[in-house]
Amino acid sequence: MSTTTPLLVVGSVAIDSITTPFGSRERSLGGSATHFSVAASFFTDVGVVAVIGDDFTDDDKAVFRERRINTENLQSIPGGKTFRWAGEYGFDLNTAKTLDTQLNVFADFNPQLSDTAKRTPFLFLGNILPTLQREVREQVDARFVAMDTMNWWIERTPEELRKTIAVVDALIINDAEARELAGEPNLIRAARKILTWGPQMLVVKRGEYGAALFTRDSFFAIPAYPLESVFDPTGAGDSFAGGFMGYLAQADKIDEITLRRAIIYGSVMASYNVEEFSCDRLRRLKPEEIRARFHQFKEFTHFEI
């Protein structure tokens, strides 16, 4: 049965190979759509638009099933191989070194959306080709659209990227990307510049330093959850976006109060996601654990005037 979920994500579903200073995993379920949808599923029903090969196992599928993620727009290509990424993190855990990328079925990914998916009110365009992001955006009659991107597209397809940025409501990127995209080392000026290109808001992920929200007339920033051990940073940005968009879709409104709460929920989901490989931590996360860190964020940032 075809149902419209409040939230839809288009992105990658991947099988990762991860090496960190604390251990390695040969076969780790990953991809932007995976981390996003698992995080968002704690807040709302979410559907995934992506592609997999027939090496995608029942154990892999179980993650989506457990979290009741709608997979009717997850194409499975017979005889195809799922997108693979191998990466390694050093001791500072800030940047991943890509060891190998195999696009496989992702090379010919042509997102096909069901009619019900086309009526989704909240849409997230994960980090894929800007032209594909725009094609999906144009197919969906969404009320609120957010997107991610990365340095690869900023450097190689800047014009296509700008066209896609022009047709979304929110851009969710990290701070090095914001500076590179705007060609401006000062983040505040970079943000102002990007906001003249179309989006109503820019969400900047700053890793261990937290996150910031820029709109044309407001600024909000919070530190990151103070984690003593980050185990695997893979998917931090996507689980942030999943918490952010999931909360907005649940609240079903876009105002400053709701947006600020959404930034906190995004930060909470990212903080749990990095504690273990893949989605392992989120798979056994409890709603009360989300609430607990949300309240801790208030304690960490509160001061009296």
Next chain:
Amino acid sequence: MSTTTPLLVVGSVAIDSITTPFGSRERSLGGSATHFSVAASFFTDVGVVAVIGDDFTDDDKAVFRERRINTENLQSIPGGKTFRWAGEYGFDLNTAKTLDTQLNVFADFNPQLSDTAKRTPFLFLGNILPTLQREVREQVDARFVAMDTMNWWIERTPEELRKTIAVVDALIINDAEARELAGEPNLIRAARKILTWGPQMLVVKRGEYGAALFTRDSFFAIPAYPLESVFDPTGAGDSFAGGFMGYLAQADKIDEITLRRAIIYGSVMASYNVEEFSCDRLRRLKPEEIRARFHQFKEFTHFEI
């Protein structure tokens, strides 16, 4: 007439030569004790323990006079030359490249404190030799002592530095220094480790990412004031410390509420300090401008539960 001020700083008074992407100044009044005391003077009476040469002009002295800073422990060495530092900042403004350092009268600096100075309740040990910091600390019967340091001492005099850290209440350093000092890339773990060495609290300055306060049982963090143009970062850390210590001395208490407000006041003073060369911006700063940014910090960080 000799008077006890509520706050005393020992550190450098320097004549800097600064080059930034936006301009350069051949002769710029600087030094940790200068930036600290000018910032602190907006909150409380402050005295300076430092040394100058007879190249220190009336214009230089005017800065201390205008801000009613107590200079009875500022030694002037006849025939001596004031400490000189020449530095250059690149476009990201995050790190200064030292072009030249001339210790001059600072090489034989032997802090002599008046009897009244020895009764100061709040003391700040600016970034100088750890042994000198400890000598001053031992002379002053202070209620609350904070100190700064830098990578130079962390690498060259680690044992002396640890002995000094053991006899202060607060360590105020930047985040690279905290990681290096603890030999621990994770800041949260670095902070916990440092707090076992004696201090009650660690204040971490994170530049454009804000500041954090760690005590044994609490954590507080705030973003930086969102500046669109940083003109000259020299003295940012010292003016932060000046605002922090100045507010504590004014409040005359050390509790979590007061400490958190002090972190905000430190951030406000640093945000103004970097807007122009030397202490130029602080020299014409108005108390209502401090209040305005303090309130903006509340706007930038507030969210509803």
